Amino acid sequence: MTGPFRLLIIDDEPQLRNMLRRVFEGEGYAVTTAETGAIGLLRMKETPFPVVLCDVKLPDANGVELTSALRSIAPSAEVIVMTAFGSIPDAVQAMRNGAFQYLVKGDDNAKLLPTVSAALQQANSRDIVPLEVSSDPFAGVIGRSSAIQQTIALARKVAPTEATVLLTGTTGVGKEVFANAIHAASARAGHVMLAVNCSALSGELLESELFGHVAGAFTGAGKDKKGLIEAAKGGTLFLDEIGEMPLALQAKILRVLETGDYIRVGDTVPRKADVRFLAATHRDLAFDSTNGRFREDLYYRLAAFVIRIPGLAERPTDIELLAKFFLQRFATKLRKPITGIDSATLELLSAHAWPGQVRELRNVIERACILCDAPLLDAPSLPLELQRPRSNSSTSPVYDLEHVEREHIRRVLQHTGGNKTLAAALLGIGITTLYAKLKKWEG
Missing domain, CATH: 3.40.50.300 (P-loop containing nucleotide triphosphate hydrolases)
Structure with missing residues (x-):
């Protein structure tokens, strides 16, 4: 450590909060604490922190959802989610909401300092500034329909x-x-x-x-x-x-x-x-x-x-606009050189029913950004259920679905660092199914 790097700790347990403060102050960090999500957000708005340690279960907020709120204030900040319950679904949701890492209280104590240090390095590679506030309060509502x-x-x-x-x-x-x-x-x-x-x-x-x-x-x-x-x-x-x-x-x-x-x-x-x-x-x-x-x-x-x-069914012309808006946001946040969405993928996005509405579209684009290695967001980056082209369109490309599935799973495994349990959860399939598919392709 070369300077007093700032750390925000949000946890409703006083003993754990004070213990974490002592540990990190002993390492030279300037620590600020908050016992609720609301107070944590206020601290973040006052002066954005490069790294936040956040409990997943707070009295007034879900820590997973709080991750999005914290990063909406300071997009370059890194949020590490802590929980007493090492559940894979929480880990998946935290990752989808932009968490840097997921730690289990007690089990991952040895990982705490190196994880915060790595998050700090990641955050310090970018400017930690709040999002510029638009003069129009409704600028965040995307759509022209x-x-x-x-x-x-x-x-x-x-x-x-x-x-x-x-x-x-x-x-x-x-x-x-x-x-x-x-x-x-x-x-x-x-x-x-x-x-x-x-x-x-x-x-x-x-x-x-x-x-x-x-x-x-x-x-x-x-x-x-x-x-x-x-x-x-x-x-x-x-x-x-x-x-x-x-x-x-x-x-x-x-x-x-x-x-x-x-x-x-x-x-x-x-x-x-x-x-x-x-x-x-x-x-x-x-x-x-x-x-x-x-x-x-x-x-x-x-x-x-x-x-x-x-709902999106009532404003289908807004789907492309929303997709491009989310792409720009997540490509910037993830530092991915993705500049747009290819025409075939836009067609697939427009054809989807979107039962989960804007939230589903947002999650699909974020996940696709994580997986995409091309300059334009492409179909193999989408979930499998979106990769089937419309049957009534003669101009839609024809996909080898098994090839698409194999490529998609490869990218998810790459993203999880080879963790098959987490990959299966992200893919929405059982771990046994994943092993069966991998064995089939290896043979």
């Missing part, structure tokens, strides 16, 4: 107001992207926007996360804790998948929306909320409100301003 432009126009109108907005649409269409844009275009843009996925926590944990609690409110509540409503003071709180919120908690959220008052768990003193609510769901809340699954009064409160985000 009339369907998406009409949706953007509606969001622009409601953004400067204090109205609660309900964003609806199929999973993956980009509801959180719109929520961020609405916040950025509002008078609250100078304050934080926090988000919580209502389907990710039990009712009791979600209530504590939203409203906070006082010491002794329940077993393990050793001290007072602010909730997200209080932490987002002056800003915006995004309730993702609000349709999954338990009915009892829906009543308490309705009270906040109607009176502006909330009470911490275990307390009796009302507090004033200063926060704008945005909510999102993939469910049909109008239907759910008629069968008792969702409170009718809360639905009507939310339905005062609804924005439905169109």
Whole structure:
């Protein structure tokens, strides 16, 4: 070490956080810590860090998803995800979201220092600067189709107001992207926007996360804790998948929306909320409100301003634009000299149904960027289910599917450093199937 390199550690376990601080300060690092994802993001926005150590399970965020948020602030930063559970699915998702490495707490202690050192070298090979903020808050919503432009126009109108907005649409269409844009275009843009996925926590944990609690409110509540409503003071709180919120908690959220008052768990003193609510769901809340699954009064409160985000089937002309946007982002992040997408691959992308919507397209392009060795993104870099050309197109190229599959698996194995278990997970096949294919091709 030749200087005080900066390291951000995000972990909700005080003992582990302090231990990691001591270890890295002993190696000459300037260490900053955060106990929640929200605080970690604030620290990153204040001054971007070249390397972040992030727990995969945080009280207010999924560390895997937090990887994307951290790198959206500082694209050149490297994020190392830590977990107490060495599960391959988490490893795969962390890699897809741009994590530099995946470490199992306790098992990988010997790898900790060299991994952080390697991440630091990688990060220092590029400038660590935040993304330039566009003057247009909706610049991150990509698309020229009339369907998406009409949706953007509606969001622009409601953004400067204090109205609660309900964003609806199929999973993956980009509801959180719109929520961020609405916040950025509002008078609250100078304050934080926090988000919580209502389907990710039990009712009791979600209530504590939203409203906070006082010491002794329940077993393990050793001290007072602010909730997200209080932490987002002056800003915006995004309730993702609000349709999954338990009915009892829906009543308490309705009270906040109607009176502006909330009470911490275990307390009796009302507090004033200063926060704008945005909510999102993939469910049909109008239907759910008629069968008792969702409170009718809360639905009507939310339905005062609804924005439905169109799926890719309603804006197929945006697929090419989105693909090129994601290609530019990931080629830059991965330092790959890929300058475009060849015409045959664009045709395959346009022909796909995209049931996972924009999120699926983003993941496909990121994975293709990792695997592609050509100057133009090519068909063998795509997942196998996308590599079959449309049968009704006489101009589509004819592929030897076994050759394409073999090349695709070769690239994935190269990417995982020969780790067949991880490669099988990335490919979406069983390890036995992978071994059988490799044995067949070797013979």
